[in-house]
Amino acid sequence: ISVEGASVQNVQKEEDGQTRQCEQESCEQLELQAIENEYLDNLPLKQLDGIKIGHERKLELAPGQFYTVRTLSLRPLLFEIPNFLTDEECEHIIQLAEEKELTNSTTLEDMEEYDEEPEEVDMNMEDLFEGLDENKDGFLDVDEIVNSLEVAHGGFFSENDIKDMYKDLNMDPDGDDLLNVGEFVSVNESLIRDWLDERTERGGANKVRHSKQTWLQQSSTNDSVLNILREKVINLTGLPKNVIENSEQLQVVYYELGGHYHAHYDSEDVIKHENATCGQMAFNFSDNDEMTYRLCRFMTILYYLNDVEEGGETAFPIADNETFTTETLRAAGNKLYDLSNHCKDSNIVVKPEKGKAVMWYNHIIDEETGWMGDMDNFTLHGGCDVHTGRKWIANNWINVADTPQEQAAFDKYIVEVFRNETAQKLEEEKKKKSADEPVSIDAPPLNINDAFPGKDIQIDNKEEL
Numbered sequence: 001i002s003v004e005g006a007s008v009q010n011v012q013k014e015e016d017g018q019t020r021q022c023e024q025e026s027c028e029q030l031e032l033q034a035i036e037n038e039y040l041d042n043l044p045l046k047q048l049d050g051i052k053i054g055h056e057r058k059l060e061l062a063p064g065q066f067y068t069v070r071t072l073s074l075r076p077l078l079f080e081i082p083n084f085l086t087d088e089e090c091e092h093i094i095q096l097a098e099e100k101e102l103t104n105s106t107t108l109e110d111m112e113e114y115d116e117e118p119e120e121v122d123m124n125m126e127d128l129f130e131g132l133d134e135n136k137d138g139f140l141d142v143d144e145i146v147n148s149l150e151v152a153h154g155g156f157f158s159e160n161d162i163k164d165m166y167k168d169l170n171m172d173p174d175g176d177d178l179l180n181v182g183e184f185v186s187v188n189e190s191l192i193r194d195w196l197d198e199r200t201e202r203g204g205a206n207k208v209r210h211s212k213q214t215w216l217q218q219s220s221t222n223d224s225v226l227n228i229l230r231e232k233v234i235n236l237t238g239l240p241k242n243v244i245e246n247s248e249q250l251q252v253v254y255y256e257l258g259g260h261y262h263a264h265y266d267s268e269d270v271i272k273h274e275n276a277t278c279g280q281m282a283f284n285f286s287d288n289d290e291m292t293y294r295l296c297r298f299m300t301i302l303y304y305l306n307d308v309e310e311g312g313e314t315a316f317p318i319a320d321n322e323t324f325t326t327e328t329l330r331a332a333g334n335k336l337y338d339l340s341n342h343c344k345d346s347n348i349v350v351k352p353e354k355g356k357a358v359m360w361y362n363h364i365i366d367e368e369t370g371w372m373g374d375m376d377n378f379t380l381h382g383g384c385d386v387h388t389g390r391k392w393i394a395n396n397w398i399n400v401a402d403t404p405q406e407q408a409a410f411d412k413y414i415v416e417v418f419r420n421e422t423a424q425k426l427e428e429e430k431k432k433k434s435a436d437e438p439v440s441i442d443a444p445p446l447n448i449n450d451a452f453p454g455k456d457i458q459i460d461n462k463e464e465l
């Protein structure tokens, strides 16, 4: 690189092997084009073939190390890989997480609640009654109430919770567990809201997501366990290195007794979020406040980091459900999502086993473009209650942008801004260490997740599924 006045000259390698001088701007353009071409030349985006349920294949994911990949379902395309991590690797990841502060897990809805004051709606209770009375028999039964509360409230309520509420608020004086319109309109809506809030706060049992979590930087790290893990993920998925390296950090989650995560989707669908850019692109448009974002998680790879004595399964309520339609889903109501009470009703229930990985594709491949397409609605899943013991998992979400062009722009940006800076920091740390000076870290480590508007999502407009 030679600097001549203000114009920077670079040597750029051309496809035919020739080199030529280029102005900085056009060099950057060429560089971007090269990343884009790499994607375009390797379409469609790789997706492991499920073949059939129960199919097993052996893959060499590290030199001389073979792993069994077993197909659990075709819709979603879901696999399990026993012993993907060794016991020591699991323990190491837990230890890294414990060294950081674990905070209560959140969902996108929680975040939105922070941003917006709840709207004061002047609701006509009689209209509401009619809306909730699904079978139009003139009474609200407990099921109708359970269904209506949904997750919008940020909590899950069982039939017993509702009966408790009737008692506490004296909502059902005749005690028949049915509310007629007179009983319903006489209740103050804000009292109900407060009661539900209090119950949600009480122990977490009613929370959509009841766990603690932290994030571990996976790229540009000098942690050999995480580096080996990343290489295995590249080999397992067959996805471009950049896609894996520029994805979210590893999310480590800890569930105590009773901990769970009700059924949800890990990604968000472009159909329901028109004009929303993939969250990772927030980097590039960060000064545009008007931009709305959605999560674009092409894949989920989930690692079980310990054995759970009882409970804590990962459940997929509608996997491979041939009769699944919008109607059946609606008819199933809240029960489908409530994994505290309906875990075992799910079509697929995966037992947590130390070192095992489960992996699925949250999106299908678009046949026309060969790139990431619509979200696969069959990926609905969650973590069932831990009954005995504790549960540690790690979520490895693989992010893909909407188009190869956007992915390439993102890769380039990450490499320039984030990875380089982080690598530099690591280098400095190493130098300091070797000079036997105390290492001082004055800035927090760069966090690729800063690019994401919300870290987790939960059921989103399930009515529209």
Ligand SMILES: O=C(O)CCC(=O)C(=O)O
Pocket (backbone or CB within 6 Å): 253, 261, 266, 312, 313, 314, 315, 381, 382, 383, 384, 393, 395
């Ligand atoms: O804990 C589990 O088994 C599932 C966790 C999960 O789905 C998530 O964290 O997004």
Ligand SMILES: [Fe+2]
Pocket (backbone or CB within 6 Å): 264, 265, 266, 381, 382
């Ligand atoms: Fe999930």
